[in-house]
Amino acid sequence: MPLRTAGPIAPSAAERARLKAMAYGHRTEHRLRVRAQVVLHAARGCSNARVAQETGLRLDTVRRWRGRFAEQGLPGLKDRQRCGRPPVFTPLQVAEVKALACRLPAESGVPLLRWSCPELAYEATRRGVAALVSASTVRRWLADDALKPGQRRSWIFITDPDFRAKAQRALDLYARTWQGTPLDADECVISADEKTSIQARCRCHPTPAPGQARAMRVNLTDGRGGALVHLAAYDVHAAKVYGRCEKTTGIDPFMNLVTQVMAREP
Template sequence: MSRGRHSPVPQPTPDERALLEALVRRRQTPRGLATRARVILLSTDHPEWTLSDIGEKVGLCDDTVSVWRRRFIRAGIDGLSDAPKSGAPRSIQDQQVEQVVRLTLDTLPAHATHWTTRSMARASGLTQSAVHRIWRAFGLRPHLTSSFQLSKDPLLIEKVRDIVGLYLSPPDRALVLCVDEKPQIQALERGGVTFPMQPGQEERTGHTYIRHGTTTLIAALDAKVGAVIGRCYPRHRTVEFLDFLEEIDRRVPSELAVHVILDNYITHKTKAVQGWLIQHPRYTFHFTPTSGSWLNLVESWFALLSRRRLRRGDFHSKDDLEQAIEAFIAQNNEHPQPFVWKRSADDILDSIRRFCLPYLRTTTSRDSSESVH
């Protein structure tokens, strides 16, 4: 590490560390509080780092890093909170705030799936506006939920390091292509009247439509440049995938090695595809982990295609849809923009570890309790 300023290194207790990790991991944590918690964790995990090293990692200056380290040493977790502002005395006490937060995180209202400001106000004896302010201060949003999918691939770590390595440090004289299928794209003819956008009013369309069939797009995204090779097919079987591989082979200069990133769909692993790879030794397949399609950059391009051309498109036939897709690809390739991958494999795997840690602790505690009884 580079030379620079130092200050006393905080030493959180195991309970404090668990709470700090929870603050960093929880998406609802206010950004400032999460940054301060991360400062303490980095200081503890890397005592040799200077204030500048930590500040560069979290986006703070040396003096600010030093302030939060000293405040944590003096007051623990409470020292990371903002100092009280001047003004009228508080009408809501800490015990009431703690009660609202505890009820929100640890309980559910009767006959409902989540708390509302009205139901929490009845349970806590506060006003709805007070409950709303407390939730906003602690980043609590009971009305929202998100889904996740953890990969159970036994080779998760190896595959993450392999694919991220191709993005961050591509090999010389080689092309990295992200390949996938976007199946069942519907050619929808919008019915009814469309009212164009006006100041203060979004575009409005009717809810009826006519289906004119579907098509499947197989696309290969150049991870470094952002250019796309794409072709539409009526189905996505092995024969169509092999035809697309031949299309890639015709368009990629013969002197380049080709690294193909793709998912575990069955058509990518058939004997016919394996035979094609033997006949074309310059190609190497890199499979994403199971439930790890987010590692394939072409998924981001598919999302762009859907958002800009398909979702609100009006197509009178399947040919009309395919022509629109081809035109979008041609326009993309006139001025290609790559999707720049920034996170390292270590960062990704560390995020997965932090995400799983509370579950592992709960499971271990439950197993220990059951063994005692």
């Protein structure tokens, strides 16, 4: 059976620059550096055996990363997502621990001024949220949402009696559902808001670039151009922002934003 020859590798200029930065960068992970070197050797026309000899890798390893780059480009050099071990805790248990961290210890009858991760783990076990959870696991959960209950407290009291119904409509739109019917592929959800009284300022004198034996000089005198209004519309599913500045608020400036958004295909 004849051996299959390796296909040619022809990265673009941008890909070649990125590969060189990965192959010779001091902060690049070793595995990515080796994979980038494999692709660079292959782009010079080297055979798999020659690349394996130059990089000190096995022939199968060279063949794998060369083939992945030929099929997927730079994203193919990253590790594929692994299923890993099944999660021990359910999302509901994680949410209950986070909700407990956002409450005062006095509400649970604990004589503490603020929660610590070991105390949170003990309280979650005592309440039956989880059979056994460690302090390091609780610390990781809080770090995922940047929760620091011992350093910051915030709250909001919802006074609208129809808050649940109003919030349900917004959450359904974020999930691409309206009145129980999924949205079509050509329908998009736009969230719009305005930021008023933005000071329009500019430097009265330009800032010269630093040169030999000359520091950069910045003039702190600003020329004020009045207050502007920034209107923005955010496509929540395409992660795209449409923005414009107006002199005042009102229906006419908002309709200008609507016209700007509707004039483009989603």
